[in-house]
Amino acid sequence: MNGAADEIHRSVLAFGGERVSRPDTGAGWPALVADIGGSNARFGWLADATSRPSHVQALLVADHAGPAEAVLAYLDGLRGLTGLAAPRPVRMAMAVATAVGGETLELTNSHWRLTPAQLCSELGLRELLLLNDFEALALALPGLRPTQLRCHGAAPDPRGTLAVIGPGTGLGVAGLLQLGSRWVPLPGEGGHATLAPADDFESALLAQARREFTHVSAERLLSGIGLPLLHRCVAAVLGQPAEALSAEQIVQRGLAGQDAVAGRTVDQFCALLGSFAGSVALTLGARGGVYIGGGIVPRLGDRFFASAFRERFEAKGRFQAYLAQIPSALITDTLVALDGAAQALRQ
Template identity: 40%
Template sequence: MTLLVGDIGGTNGRFGLVDGDAVRPRAVRTLANDGFATFEDEVAAYLDAAPERPDRAVLAVAGPVFGDAMRLTNRDWLIDGHALERRFGLTRVALVNDFVAQAAALPHYSADELTPIGEATPIHAPKAALGPGTGLGVAGLRPAGGGWIPAPSEGGHIELAAIDSEEFAILQALRRDFGRVSAEWALSGPGLARLHAAAGAVAGRGDAAIDTAEVRTRAEAGDVHALASVALYLRLLARFAGDMALTLGAQGGVYLCGGVVPRLSALIDPAAFRAAFEAKRPHDDLMRRTATVIVTSDVAGLIGCAALAGPAPERDGASR
């Protein structure tokens, strides 16, 4: 049987096909959500160009999942499993949170898809997957028998805290403009641009607003203000990663997923990142032993969907 796997964020949908009980996708294609009025239209565009029709589907979607239908957190799209089954002749469509899929993928990477930050190495123990994209996703993964069980989380929406006067002033500037400052608001992909603008306002520079890609480009070119904004972003992200490690008991490692962190990897100071991650007194020693790893696979969510699908069911016995 052929499985359709999809990783659906606020900006893009990535799709692929998986054969039998494999986890590696083929016929992978990424589609921009802005090109489609509905999610079903996007699926149709992928399937119209696919080499064959799948029998069932597992779709990772950006937002909480309860039952067979949900709306994306950062795009007003309804994703309805039953409607997809009827329209595309699928025996079963399962919806999972996108970071549950990211967590489920963790045991299935090759070594060249993982880049460590610091010297600590992952162990066989509970893990955490987190990462900035359109939003800020979080999930846990716990060993169970001979396998793993992912645990959903909306940890990206916790309150973001400052630890010094500079951070307090910058977060206060964000709060004046946007109200509540969640971790996602500052540490999602767009969050870097927001932090840069707030830092400029606090410093009285009055910089013209620029997007996250431009902040990164300027930082790579050596612009001191952009470098300071990236350093702040990474410091806050490292502290948030440490908070999630403690919350989820992730002694097996914290994995930074999604496309944003790999694009910033050349600007990461491992020592500074680890210092911020580990500063969790009275648990500094525990944190020093907890690995931090960048996931560089561009099909992570699809691998996770395939891992969550389990063995292909017999057509007559398929059930929710």
């Protein structure tokens, strides 16, 4: 590895990401792609400019001190898997669950900190490309195959403007704009926008949530970290005791039909998500389609498609007809952000 004293150049990319590189940066392969969330760090290997991510592996964020340690652990495993003497990536595109910019990044829902210039030197990279995780997911949308989607009725039409929303550990939001033959992602932090109630029950839920947090964002309730809070609020409004449950336990019990409060929490999650997704579609003018990503909704299966999600998505008063024409689909493949990171390297 080259030392931290190597000269590093930094540039902001036209589509919102950031690049740090050494003076000898140029097209080079092989490369790494990574999708770093609050719970999982997923890695893939790109042999050349035309290949898709291979040797994909997910590591637990909690098991590693930081991104450099996780990358080295992945490369150690890759050597054992492929028999390569010393696989050394030339470039890397890393999608991270936080806003990109500045000298040091702190992931919103994990203990990891990231200094791009230092990471580039520690890993001996010619180039490190940083993107918001949903910026990468947005870039993957036009290339999604039917086997990677489950649609509400008609499939999205990947033209014009698209949107993606993803409840995982947190809540990600991004857009994608078509400009001629190119796609330009619109990264943001929409998950931290204030969540709005649609009826008296939801008003009571948010009032209950404000007893714990002065600002109730969409992420406070519509995410892995938010489901336990939503469960507590549902129980309180229903006047039921609230057992302390993890997000996974809430989903399991709710789908099993053995816990009425957990079941109501799952249904309320889908309804609130539909309302929020409709607001995002209106804000971006995402007439090509709205995609739901993240790790939570795929676990809901048929319960999600039987829920009030789509009804609430369209329930925007005078713009109901406008939203009724916008298709929505669940992304069933949780690894597609790696494809978006690869597209960012090629683009």
